[in-house]
Amino acid sequence: MDFKPLGDSALLVSFGEVIDEETNDRVHALAKAIERANFEWLVEVVPAYSSLAIIYDPGLIDFNGVKRAVEGLEFSAGRFEGKLVEIPVVYGGEYGPDLEFVAQYNGLTPEEVIELHSKPIYRVYFLGFLPGFAYLGGMDERIATPRLKKPRLKVPAGSVGIAGKQTGIYPLESPGGWRLIGRTPLKLFNPSKEPPTLLQPGDRVKFVPIDEEKFREIYRTEWGQEND
Structure with a gap:
């Protein structure tokens, strides 16, 4: 140490x-x-x-x-593993405006990017940047893509992005420079709950592709309103 x-x-x-x-x-x-x-x-x-x-x-x-x-502390570094959380994601279109770029940059089709991104089970290494923003490890390097040269001023809550060899999910609307490939309708940060963050360090994450209709259905349940 x-x-x-x-x-x-x-x-x-x-x-x-x-x-x-x-x-x-x-x-x-x-x-x-x-x-x-x-x-x-x-x-x-x-x-x-x-x-x-x-x-x-x-x-x-x-x-x-x-x-x-x-x-002076004694500790044993055993396997640190939390719960498995499935994250539904609608990929591409207005929800993932950088999907085409990620595909072209890596010589893949958008469908191949979606398959490679949704196949692994990721690990939440830690939370940072924003409340509940989970930095996930285990992404396939074949879809690694550099950040935007100029960050967006507004990234919608739930946006799933790629930055270099990392992937993560924006829990709140904020500026951001990650390449956006999709969006989840789940609410990742809710200050009225305990704990307020859906994901915790050590949790495992599995992305599940969904269509726009399913997105809107889940969004209404999670947020109590139509997706804007």
Whole structure:
């Protein structure tokens, strides 16, 4: 483990630069061990692909104190696996305006992109950028595509995008530069629920292609209104 300060009230524990499930398992195992220890100085732990941010109260402890406490923990990096969540997606058209580009960029047909994107079972490595935005690992590199050079000012909630070798889902309407290939009618972030995010780190995700009629049916149930 490599420790680095993040300002005066946080530190970053790094397990290397590799993005894989084994490394991410170690990140989450350490996060759970810290939470179980119930340190009075702990504010929050924030897992990422291969690192863990530990936010602490600087009035109670300093960087070196946190480092010693974490180094003294015993934890076993077993398989960290959550629930399997099926995400219905309508691909292409107004819902996925970049599907054609992704296909052309990779020398594929749109149908092949859809098949390659919906075939794997993805892993939620961590949440970030927006509440409930899940960074998913396991995408087929044959559909990897660079981000937009100029981000869109408005990306609809539920949009499914590709950025490099990653894929993810926008839980809220926001600006964004990922290549949009589809959209899910599910509500991924709902502050009135507990937990407020549909997906959690360690969950597995399976994309399921649907048609526009099914999209509208699910959308009405989830959002209580017609899709705009």
